[in-house]
Amino acid sequence: MESGKDFIFIRILNLLIKLKAWSCNAGFAFIFLHRIHIIELVTLLSNSEFKRED
Numbered sequence: 001m002e003s004g005k006d007f008i009f010i011r012i013l014n015l016l017i018k019l020k021a022w023s024c025n026a027g028f029a030f031i032f033l034h035r036i037h038i039i040e041l042v043t044l045l046s047n048s049e050f051k052r053e054d
Contacts, residue, residue, distance in 0.1 A: 031038070
């Protein structure tokens with residue numbers, strides 16, 4: 001019975017590790033694909049900051 005529980009626990013743990021790795025890769029891919037949009041967003045934010053100062 002204990003070995004069965006351990007097996008299920010290991011399976012769940014491996015699944016979580018794979019899920020975390022996938023989500024990290026997806027995050028990096030998202031940032032890589034949208035880096036131009038991020039740069040545009042940052043410039044827009046910085047422009048609005050300068051406008052607030054005036």
